[in-house]
Amino acid sequence: MFLETGLHVSDLVYPLFAVPGKGVKQEIPSLPGNYHLSSDQLAREAEARAKLGIPAVLVFGLPSDKDERGSGAYDKQGVVQSAVREMKQAVPELVVITDVCLCQYTDHGHCGVVVDGSVDNDKTLELLARTALSHAKAGADIVAPSDMMDGRVAAIRGELDANGFQEAIIMSYAAKYASAFYGPFREAAESTPSFGDRCSYQLDPANVRQAMLEVEQDVREGADMILIKPALAYLDVIHRVRERYDLPVAAYNVSGEYAMVKAASRMGWLDESACVRELLTAIKRAGADIIITYHAKEVAGWLRSSRET
Numbered sequence: 001m002f003l004e005t006g007l008h009v010s011d012l013v014y015p016l017f018a019v020p021g022k023g024v025k026q027e028i029p030s031l032p033g034n035y036h037l038s039s040d041q042l043a044r045e046a047e048a049r050a051k052l053g054i055p056a057v058l059v060f061g062l063p064s065d066k067d068e069r070g071s072g073a074y075d076k077q078g079v080v081q082s083a084v085r086e087m088k089q090a091v092p093e094l095v096v097i098t099d100v101c102l103c104q105y106t107d108h109g110h111c112g113v114v115v116d117g118s119v120d121n122d123k124t125l126e127l128l129a130r131t132a133l134s135h136a137k138a139g140a141d142i143v144a145p146s147d148m149m150d151g152r153v154a155a156i157r158g159e160l161d162a163n164g165f166q167e168a169i170i171m172s173y174a175a176k177y178a179s180a181f182y183g184p185f186r187e188a189a190e191s192t193p194s195f196g197d198r199c200s201y202q203l204d205p206a207n208v209r210q211a212m213l214e215v216e217q218d219v220r221e222g223a224d225m226i227l228i229k230p231a232l233a234y235l236d237v238i239h240r241v242r243e244r245y246d247l248p249v250a251a252y253n254v255s256g257e258y259a260m261v262k263a264a265s266r267m268g269w270l271d272e273s274a275c276v277r278e279l280l281t282a283i284k285r286a287g288a289d290i291i292i293t294y295h296a297k298e299v300a301g302w303l304r305s306s307r308e309t
């Protein structure tokens, strides 16, 4: 009766990793309990998630080929595009969110086009817009640019609107930090940069005013939802964004945050279900409406059994 913050299965988004082929279901070593899935398997996974009451999934792709311009990202027959079509056909009511970025698709692993050894912001925008449009055409409800290029929300909004996708939603990774907590994901997505780091386009962990400026820019450009990432070390950023903006706020409980809890629980040092629920409740208490988390499947089960007892 007196709880100020509730954690519900309807708050959760489950990340999925799409790979080429058929019948592929391979556990990701750095993300135990998560799998590389071909599109037929993804459709089954989506059905299972929807049955648990998880309303949305976020799809990442691992293409068969990578090149300098990340062309697998905007290929009509690309891994994400095919996965979205199959999932939407299997579970039309499932909200499908797609990751819009080039890093899994470029041979150098950066989130944009590289010119003379550094990422060229403006040359990347057109490719991101093309990627988002191809996802919307495949049936994605929400596109989520995670690249952190300046001006990409406007570029994507313009491209979507010009092609009849005015209703497609943009969830922008407005405040994305250059974090060491992405380690397990980069292994899972094979997206570690082959040279340098992402500090020229992601935020410095020391800065919060800069994060607010990034959010402001994305809101002005037409973002429909604001995402903060990672979540746990950035609860103050979530809180500030919640206080200043009325748009839905999402938080990404990233791979390294998942891995810490998983590993400690496997060692018998933490009570996994209690810790995960405490952490996710804290993310909501800080102000997030929506949480993207690799724990989603298990949390859905725990919440259900605590309701039943």
Ligand code: PBG
Binding pocket: 099, 101, 103, 111, 146, 147, 181, 182, 183, 184, 185, 186, 191, 198, 253, 254, 255, 256
């Ligand atoms: C890449 C991207 C990353 C994550 C989501 N999209 C990694 C990065 O920026 O290097 C990380 C997610 C996670 O750690 O769970 N655009």
